[in-house]
Amino acid sequence: RSSWLLLAPLLTPPVPVITAPPCSLCPEGAHRFQWIRNLVPEFGISSSHVKVLSSPAEFYELLKVQIKAAKQRVVMASLYLGTGVLEQELVYCLEEALEKSLQAEGSPDLRVSILLDYTRGSRGRKNSRTMLIPLLQRFPEQVRVSLFHTPNLRGLLRLLIPERFNETIGLQHIKVYLFDDNVILSGANLSDLYFTNRQDRYILLRDSPEIADFFTELVDAIGDVSLQLQQDDTVQMMEGMVHPYQGDKVAYCEIAKRRVMEVINSARTRQELLHAKTFHSSQPGSSLLSQQGSQAPGSLKPEPDTWIYPLIQMKAFGIQIDEMVTETLLTEAERDARIYLTTGYFNLTQAYMDLILGTRAEYRILLASPEVNGFFGAKGVAGAIPAAYVHIEHQFFSEVCYLQQQERVQLQEYSRAGWTFHAKGLWLYLAGSDLPCLTLIGSPNFGYRSVHRDLEAQVAIVTENKALQQQLHQEQEQLYLCSGVVSTSTFEQPNRYVKLWVKLVTPLIKNFF
Numbered sequence: 001r002s003s004w005l006l007l008a009p010l011l012t013p014p015v016p017v018i019t020a021p022p023c024s025l026c027p028e029g030a031h032r033f034q035w036i037r038n039l040v041p042e043f044g045i046s047s048s049h050v051k052v053l054s055s056p057a058e059f060y061e062l063l064k065v066q067i068k069a070a071k072q073r074v075v076m077a078s079l080y081l082g083t084g085v086l087e088q089e090l091v092y093c094l095e096e097a098l099e100k101s102l103q104a105e106g107s108p109d110l111r112v113s114i115l116l117d118y119t120r121g122s123r124g125r126k127n128s129r130t131m132l133i134p135l136l137q138r139f140p141e142q143v144r145v146s147l148f149h150t151p152n153l154r155g156l157l158r159l160l161i162p163e164r165f166n167e168t169i170g171l172q173h174i175k176v177y178l179f180d181d182n183v184i185l186s187g188a189n190l191s192d193l194y195f196t197n198r199q200d201r202y203i204l205l206r207d208s209p210e211i212a213d214f215f216t217e218l219v220d221a222i223g224d225v226s227l228q229l230q231q232d233d234t235v236q237m238m239e240g241m242v243h244p245y246q247g248d249k250v251a252y253c254e255i256a257k258r259r260v261m262e263v264i265n266s267a268r269t270r271q272e273l274l275h276a277k278t279f280h281s282s283q284p285g286s287s288l289l290s291q292q293g294s295q296a297p298g299s300l301k302p303e304p305d306t307w308i309y310p311l312i313q314m315k316a317f318g319i320q321i322d323e324m325v326t327e328t329l330l331t332e333a334e335r336d337a338r339i340y341l342t343t344g345y346f347n348l349t350q351a352y353m354d355l356i357l358g359t360r361a362e363y364r365i366l367l368a369s370p371e372v373n374g375f376f377g378a379k380g381v382a383g384a385i386p387a388a389y390v391h392i393e394h395q396f397f398s399e400v401c402y403l404q405q406q407e408r409v410q411l412q413e414y415s416r417a418g419w420t421f422h423a424k425g426l427w428l429y430l431a432g433s434d435l436p437c438l439t440l441i442g443s444p445n446f447g448y449r450s451v452h453r454d455l456e457a458q459v460a461i462v463t464e465n466k467a468l469q470q471q472l473h474q475e476q477e478q479l480y481l482c483s484g485v486v487s488t489s490t491f492e493q494p495n496r497y498v499k500l501w502v503k504l505v506t507p508l509i510k511n512f513f
Contacts, residue, residue: 033307033309033438033460033462034307035328036309036311036325036460037268037271037272037309039321039324039325040264040268040309040310040311040312040321041210041214041264041267041268041270041271041309041310042268042271042275042307042308042309043208043210043211043214043271043307043308043309044275044304044306044307045205045208045211045304045306045307045308046302046303046304046305046306047305047306047463047465047467047468048302049205049206049207049208049306050203050204050205050206050306050461050463050468050471051203051204051206051471052202052203052204052471052472052474052475053202053203053204054202054475054478056188056193056194056195056196056197056198056199056200057195057196058202059184059186059188059194059195059200059202060086060194060195060196062184062202062204063090063093063177063184064089064090064093066177066179066182066184067090067093067094067097067179068093068096068097069179069180070097070110070179070180071101071109071110071180072109072110072111072180073110073111073112073113073178073179073180073212073216074094074097074110074111074112074113074178074179075112075113075114075115075176075177075178075212075215075216075219076113076114076115076176076177076178076190077114077115077116077172077174077175077176077177077215077219077222077457078114078115078116078174078175078177078189078190079116079117079120079121079171079172079173079175079189080116080117080120080121080123080127080128080189080190080191081114081116081121081128081131081132081190081191082128082189082190082191082192082193083124083126083127083128083130083131084191084192085192086192086195086196087131087190087191087192088131090190091131091132091134091135094112094135095134095135095138097110097112098110098112098135098138098139098142098143101142102139102142108141108142110142111142111143111144112135112139112142112143112144113143113144113146113216113219113220113223114132114143114144114145114146115146115148115172115174115219115222115223115226116128116145116146116147116148116172117147117148117167117171117172117173118147118148118149118172118226118227118235119149119150119153119163119166119167119171120167120171121147122147123163123164129145129147129229129233130233132145132229133229133231133233136229136230136231137231140231144223144228145228145229146219146222146223146224146226146227146228146229147226147227147228147229147235148171148172148222148225148226148227148244148455149226149227149244149245150169150170150171150244150245150316150453151170151244151245151249151252151253151256151316152169152170152249152316152453153166153169153170153245154244154245154246154249155245157169158245168512168513169453169512170316170453170454170455171449171453171454171455172222172226172454172455173443173444173449173450173454173455173456174218174219174222174442174443174455174456174457175187175188175189175442175443176215176218176219176457178212178215178216180212181206181207181208181209181212182204182205182206182207182208182212183204183205183208183211183212183215184202184203184204184205185202185203185205185441185442185458185459186200186201186202186203186441186442187200187201187344187422187423187424187425187441187442187443188200188201188202188422193420194422197418197419197420198419198420198421198422199414199416199419199420199421199422199423199479199482200422200423200424201423201424201425201441201475201479203441203461205308208308210267210270210271210274211308211310213267214263214267214310215310215457217263217266217267218260218263218264218310218312218457220263221259221260221262221263222256222259222260222455224238224241224259225241225244225252225255225256225259226244227244241255242255253316253317253318256314256316256317257314257317257318257319260312260314260317260319261319264310264312264321305463305464305465305468306461306462306463306464306465306468307461307462307463308459308460308461309325309459309460309461309462310457310458310459311325311326311440311442311457311458311459311460312456312457313444313450313451313454313455313456313457314455314456315451315452315453316453316455320451322444322450322456322457322458323351323451325460326352326426326440326444326446327351327352327355329426329428329438329440329460330352330355330356330359330361331355331359333359333360333361333428334360334361334430334431335360335361335431336360336361336362336431336432337360337361337362337428337429337430337431338361338362338363338364338428338429339361339362339363339364339426339427339428339429340363340364340366340426340427340429340436340476340480341356341363341364341365341366341425341426341446342365342366342367342414342423342424342425342426342479343365343366343367343423343424343445343446343447344367344368344373344421344422344423344424344445345368345373345389345445345447345513346365346367346368346389346392346393346396346447347389347392347445347447347448347449347510347513348396348446348447349446349447349448349451352446353396353399356409357399357400357403357405357409361408362408362409362410363408363409363410364410364412364480365409365410365411365412366412366413366414366423366479366480366483367389367393367411367412367413367414367421368389368413368414368420368421369413369414369415369421370386370387370389370390370495370496371415371495372414372415372416372419372420372421373385373386373389373420373421384499384502385513387498387499387502388498388502388505388506388509388510388513390491390496390498391498391502391503391506392506392510393411393486394491394496394498396411397411397486397490397491401488410485410486411485411486412480412483412484412485412486413483413484413486413490414479414482414483415482415483415484416482423479424442424443424444424445424446425439425440425441425442425458426438426439426440427439427472427473427475427476434473435466435469435470435472435473436469436472436473436476437462437463437464437469438460438461438462438463439460439461439472440458440459440460440461441458441459441461442456442457442458442459443456443457443458444456444458448510448511449511449512449513452511453511453512
């Protein structure tokens, strides 16, 4: 399929229209992906500012160190904050940083903004809200806790769906953790499992003020259309804001879309102006003295060799940028290119499946074996979810075999004793290259929920730097090392038996998990 045809129905104002087919901009190397900046801001940075983390423990320790060192801002967006000892330690770190700011001379500079999902964050008597209320009570001028409530859970539906299942309608699923000008992008939530034995992905962007500003503004925008947690554990909307489930749904979604698109478009304009200024100042006719005169000594930044593109997906608000870019990447991947795609929950959209089965690139898809699925061993109906994923996996594998694509499209299952699997993303290797030049990292799982129901954000990281490419390659290899290739015999194992009722129900409920 042509990218033109693919992108046309998805583009709605104020998303700017792509004016050239992606690969015509530059036929070789990382710059072939510059078409993405026609949709979102492009942030050029030095690869020396990028660090790939590999373990939950490393992620947790980094969170604590960054919180304690923060001077101006801590912004954290997650599905929820857990209620265990490790999560309480994070709250203590926030308290310590806020206390230090309060005792500093002059007015306290540190601001803490936390964005969570309302339904998941309110579950149970002890929950994310009760964990954070002491911070709100002690530092009311410095702390903001926003709880996003999907506009699709309202009326009778909201009254009838039990607490444990109401999150199937839609969630705040973005995971971004930033501290001053340092940003951690991940798919991990703020919960003890994600700090110990639940494998995910984590990338730190150091000294990246423009990127930190963008995600601060994005979280602020979503926070503005979310319920605000109060010191007495009640919630209320900001003055004059339409309520997400009591107010007019269309009006609420229009306001939310406008706020988020303002963030995207204003950042895109800023980066375009910055790019133009940098480009002109680097032209032969520009004076070296005038360039040096505009910057303090030692402040010259290294030439960027890595580009960050934030990709946002909020279908409820009519924002489909991540879906658009992902589909285009899959469409444009040439013969002999290799795409390593991983998801903790294998439930690809029909569009993504069609592209994988109908295009020319090689695919290595990493997914969770039933034992490392996050729902494995759950009570009640949720306990059948791993079997539903096995059924979906078997159906896709059967389609691959029917089309005789087993060599080109390979499934691999992550398996690791005592661990669960939550990693998601994509690594793209151009034809003839042993190293990836692009990765996607963030919250989306490439499934129906990610595309249609939840608020999602990830970034495309494009790099020309061999050392960073090597880091990304090692990250991919480390994850895939814990996997086995799926074959026909995989589904003949006793633990892959799927009950008839699960097979019958899966098509009806697959769009909810």
